[in-house]
Amino acid sequence: MSRKVRFVNYPRQYQMYKKEFDAVWEEIMSGGDFILRQHLEDFEKRIAEYVGTKYAIGVNTGTDALYLSAHALGFGPGDEVITVAHTFVATIGAIVQSGAVPALVDITDDFNIDVEQIEDVITSRTKGIIPMHLNGHACDMDKVMEIAEI
Ligand SMILES: Cc1ncc(COP(=O)(O)O)c(C=O)c1O
Structure with a gap:
């Protein structure tokens, strides 16, 4: 019997964090803050803190x-x-x-x-x-x- 194992399983990851993802998506879409706004600033601060650096810069990819x-x-x-x-x-x-x-x-x-x-x-x-x-x-x-x- 063979079983297919996905190389990357994004749907599984999505299901694991669905509540959090959906809440943020809803907030962004409702507010219309897509680019270089508060979410990015928060992300950069939190990543810098987590990694232990003074700055972090979020980019598109x-x-x-x-x-x-x-x-x-x-x-x-x-x-x-x-x-x-x-x-x-x-x-x-x-x-x-x-x-x-x-x-x-x-x-x-x-x-x-x-x-x-x-x-x-x-x-x-x-x-x-x-x-x-x-x-x-x-x-x-x-x-x-x-x-x-x-
Ligand atoms: C290890 C690693 N580096 C870089 C990338 C590229 O990221 P992006 O698709 O956001 O350009 C990926 C994407 O899967 C990755 O797995």
Whole structure:
């Protein structure tokens, strides 16, 4: 017997948080506050607080977040950027679009970057690490930051 398992199950996630999503949707549609309004400001403040940074900026897509970050960090020709082999195409796209070259690291059991393999791909050209958090699981950021600060 075979069973189909969806790659991404948005309807399931929607059902899990339906009440919250519907309430916010109702509020936005009723108020007509679609772009750069209070919800975004609240989101940016809450994300900054949660991540522990002074600022956070909400943008239209994950792809643009990656693209803008790559440029803000100055990735460019001659640079190598370490990331994980199992990720969405936009991760690699942002690196390549900046002119840098991706250096791929394999995953571990939680499908996130295997932090033990990161140092193996560091070269004199390494400019950064993009440790993608996938499927709702956070990477081992303590280890990633430890390596990044060396
Ligand atoms: C890990 C990851 N990065 C980036 C993206 C791109 O996000 P967006 O579709 O908002 O551009 C996705 C989308 O699924 C993603 O899974």
